[in-house]
Amino acid sequence: xxxxxxxxxxxxxxxxxxxxxxxxxxxxxxxxxxxxxxxxxxxxxxxxxxxxxxxxxxxxxxxxxxxxxxxxxxxxxxxxxxxxxxxxxxxxxxxxxxxxxxxxxxxxxxxxxxxxxxxxxxxxxxxxxxxxxxxxxxxxxxxxxxxxxxxxxxxxxxxxxxxxxxxxxxxxxxxxxxxxxxxxxxxxxxxxxxxxxxxxxxxxxxxxxxxxxxxxxxxxxxxxxxxxxxxxxxxxxxxxxxxxxxxxxxxxxxxxxxxxxxxxxxxxxxxxxxxxxxxxxxxxxxxxxxxxxxxxxxxxxxxxxxxxxxxxxxxxxxxxxxxxxxxxxxxxxxxxxxxxxxxxxxxxxxxxxxxxxxxxxxxxxxxxxxxxxxxxxxxxxxxxxxxxxxxxxxxxxxxxxxxxxxxxxxxxxxxxxxxxxxxxxxxxxxxxxxxxxxxxxxxxxxxxxxxxxxxxxxxxxxxxxxxxxxxxxxxxxxxxxxxxxxxxxxxxxxxxxxxxxxxxxxxxxxxxxxxxxxxxxxxxxxxxxxxxxxxxxxxxxxxxxxxxxxxxxxxxxxxxxxxxxxxxxxxxxxxxxxxxxxxx
RNA sequence: GCACCCAUAGCUCAGCUGGAUAGAGCGCUGCCCUCCGAAGGCAGAGGCCUCAGGUUCGAAUCCUGAUGGGUGCGCCA
Numbered sequence: 001x002x003x004x005x006x007x008x009x010x011x012x013x014x015x016x017x018x019x020x021x022x023x024x025x026x027x028x029x030x031x032x033x034x035x036x037x038x039x040x041x042x043x044x045x046x047x048x049x050x051x052x053x054x055x056x057x058x059x060x061x062x063x064x065x066x067x068x069x070x071x072x073x074x075x076x077x078x079x080x081x082x083x084x085x086x087x088x089x090x091x092x093x094x095x096x097x098x099x100x101x102x103x104x105x106x107x108x109x110x111x112x113x114x115x116x117x118x119x120x121x122x123x124x125x126x127x128x129x130x131x132x133x134x135x136x137x138x139x140x141x142x143x144x145x146x147x148x149x150x151x152x153x154x155x156x157x158x159x160x161x162x163x164x165x166x167x168x169x170x171x172x173x174x175x176x177x178x179x180x181x182x183x184x185x186x187x188x189x190x191x192x193x194x195x196x197x198x199x200x201x202x203x204x205x206x207x208x209x210x211x212x213x214x215x216x217x218x219x220x221x222x223x224x225x226x227x228x229x230x231x232x233x234x235x236x237x238x239x240x241x242x243x244x245x246x247x248x249x250x251x252x253x254x255x256x257x258x259x260x261x262x263x264x265x266x267x268x269x270x271x272x273x274x275x276x277x278x279x280x281x282x283x284x285x286x287x288x289x290x291x292x293x294x295x296x297x298x299x300x301x302x303x304x305x306x307x308x309x310x311x312x313x314x315x316x317x318x319x320x321x322x323x324x325x326x327x328x329x330x331x332x333x334x335x336x337x338x339x340x341x342x343x344x345x346x347x348x349x350x351x352x353x354x355x356x357x358x359x360x361x362x363x364x365x366x367x368x369x370x371x372x373x374x375x376x377x378x379x380x381x382x383x384x385x386x387x388x389x390x391x392x393x394x395x396x397x398x399x400x401x402x403x404x405x406x407x408x409x410x411x412x413x414x415x416x417x418x419x420x421x422x423x424x425x426x427x428x429x430x431x432x433x434x435x436x437x438x439x440x441x442x443x444x445x446x447x448x449x450x451x452x453x454x455x456x457x458x459x460x461x462x463x464x465x466x467x468x469x470x471x472x473x474x475x476x477x478x479x480x481x482x483x484x485x486x487x488x489x490x491x492x493x494x495x496x497x498x499x500x501x502x503x504x505x506x507x508x509x510x511x512x513x514x515x516x517x518x519x520x521x522x523x524x525x526x527x528x529x530x531x532x533x534x535x536x537x538x539x540x541x542x543x544x545x546x547x548x549x550x551x552x553x554x555x556x557x558x559x560x561x562x563x564x565x566x567x568x569x570x571x572x573x574x575x576x577x578x579x580x581x582x583x584x
Numbered sequence: 585g586c587a588c589c590c591a592u593a594g595c596u597c598a599g600c601u602g603g604a605u606a607g608a609g610c611g612c613u614g615c616c617c618u619c620c621g622a623a624g625g626c627a628g629a630g631g632c633c634u635c636a637g638g639u640u641c642g643a644a645u646c647c648u649g650a651u652g653g654g655u656g657c658g659c660c661a
Contacts, residue, residue, distance in 0.1 A: 035602095037603090040600085042604070042605090043605080046604075050603090052602095055642080058641075065641075089604045090604075090642065175661040176661065178661095265661090291658095292658050294658075295657050296586060296657095303658075306658075308659070310658095318587095319586070319587055326659040327658095327659050332660095332661090333661045337661095358589075358656095360656085361588050361589065362656035364588070385588090385655090387589085387590090388654090429596095430597090432589060434590090444623095448609065448610065452623075453623090453624095456623065456624080459621080460621060460624090463620075464620055464621090502600090509601090513600090517598090521598060524598095524608080531625070532624090535616085535622085535624060536626095538616070538617070538619060538622090538624095538625075539625095541619080544619080545620055548620095558620095
């Protein structure tokens with residue numbers, strides 16, 4: 001556990017005290033302390049931290065919780081850093097630490113800067129986060145945007161928590177939809193050559209292919225015009241897919257998302273890689289030929305029994321076995337998916353994370369089955385489903401329609417709201433909860449808008465630091481970490497420090513659960529505490545950060561303020577948002 | 585029909601992998617600027633955590649079932 005995490009430090013101390021009690025015979029040996037926690041209590045009046053040790057151990061030890069708790073309290077308070085330990089409620093042990101603990105903590109924050117809160121939780125474990133993976137057939141829309149932000153923030157969070165992270169994009173350039181793209185682009189090519197395009201039903205009608213058509217003309221002149229499809233399809237497909245991917249990369253760049261790996265589905269075909277992956281399954285006896293039952297309740301009109309090559313995914317918790325080959329012998333879409341995950345497994349990742357749209361929930365079980373079959377117990381796969389984004393304008397639902405031209409792209413969103421705002425707002429909801437995105441509200445400068453609220457807190461601290469500099473103080477972190485922090489003795493000031501102390505713990509909780517939204521909520525809380533503390537200065541002069549007649553106290557107080565700003569910066573960095581120094 | 589996700593204040597949502605008296609914003613009511621940024625703060629009202637069982641020291645949280653909503657369901661990716 002991380003040495004910077006105050007709660008894990010104290011937990012280690014609790015465990016040590018328990019061991020000591022065992023050694024002196026006050027507790028039986030061989031107790032399992034895995035469930036012993038040290039957490040901030042819900043009600044701050046209960047103290048700085050609480051442990052459930054006595055309640056967890058009462059039963060296995062065959063003792064009353066109170067007796068254990070009291071013995072533990074005596075042990076713990078022998079350390080001068082633990083000011084008090086009191087038994088409460090059903091057997092909680094509420095602890096209060098000495099003020100120096102908080103002063104040391106703040107010093108540590110200022111010394112480490114935005115590295116404060118980095119964790120060794122990940123222990124260098126190799127994680128692959130696959131996200132976006134939008135089909136290269138057009139621009140990215142709002143749904144992709146949320147997935148992109150979520151994946152990028154999750155990757156940053158895991159990196160911060162000590163994992164070795166790869167951001168990866170799977171390009172679906174091997175299926176029938178890129179043929180459709182090629183045909184659509186070809187019509188735009190014909191248009192560029194002065195002919196009228198025939199955008200038939202089923203082709204992509206979007207304007208974004210017009211420049212692709214023009215580029216095709218520039219490259220090939222009119223030489224493709226009288227050729228049969230078989231002559232130009234492959235080249236046009238290649239050309240268009242690359243154009244689409246260039247556009248997608250640009251969109252991602254607008255959002256501030258940078259992938260480490262772009263993996264091409266097409267590279268799996270004709271290279272033996274699909275065959276190799278399937279052989280790996282076959283060697284385990286997981287491939288067979290058979291006939292599937294028709295789905296109950298909703299039998300397709302044209303359903304008829306067919307013999308197919310199937311993957312025995314039911315062995316790994318899936319509902320039915322899944323076909324990997326069509327009846328004509330060609331691969332189903334599932335086959336390259338298997339090969340792709342096989343590739344990820346063989347690249348040596350310990351953990352895989354796939355981020356899908358919620359409408360792909362039906363694929364979760366089969367993908368988990370694949371990874372379980374290929375990687376055994378050594379590789380885990382977590383799949384995060386991203387719920388819909390509901391757009392609003394002036395509080396009114398904003399209907400999207402490709403045909404009506406009110407299709408909202410990633411670019412539209414970023415151009416209107418800005419990347420920082422877009423990213424933060426997209427992370428203010430759990431991934432599996434629908435998200436309302438109101439174009440007007442996200443730009444409001446009120447506390448109704450969480451982005452503003454957090455930014456404002458950061459800007460206020462910067463403002464105070466500027467004031468302090470005018471008074472001749474050195475506001476560098478190096479100088480502030482040397483401040484006389486013992487002058488921070490007001491309960492309200494220590495409360496703020498307590499919140500700062502929760503940061504490393506929160507990072508670990510968020511990383512463990514693959515839940516970057518927790519960062520956003522924590523930052524909102526922290527900002528709220530800062531604003532609240534600021535306002536206390538209205539009534540109580542002594543709580544203002546700037547004390548014009550006492551520069552020593554001022555330096556200590558702005559060190560506290562700066563610590564809050566440091567954590568806000570670190571948190572925003574994980575979310576991919578730039579902290580602002582003043583509001584405009 | 586089956587599977588997965590969801591259900592918490594009037595509305596939109598948190599709730600730290602089982603902890604103490606369930607929280608925040610919006611909306612409503614009432615307060616706080618001779619003062620570091622009031623773009624903020626404080627207080628009040630508002631709850632059968634959808635329902636019924638179960639697990640245990642202890643459940644909004646875990647299990648089972650029900651109800652309501654969303655998504656998906658063999659040669660489309």
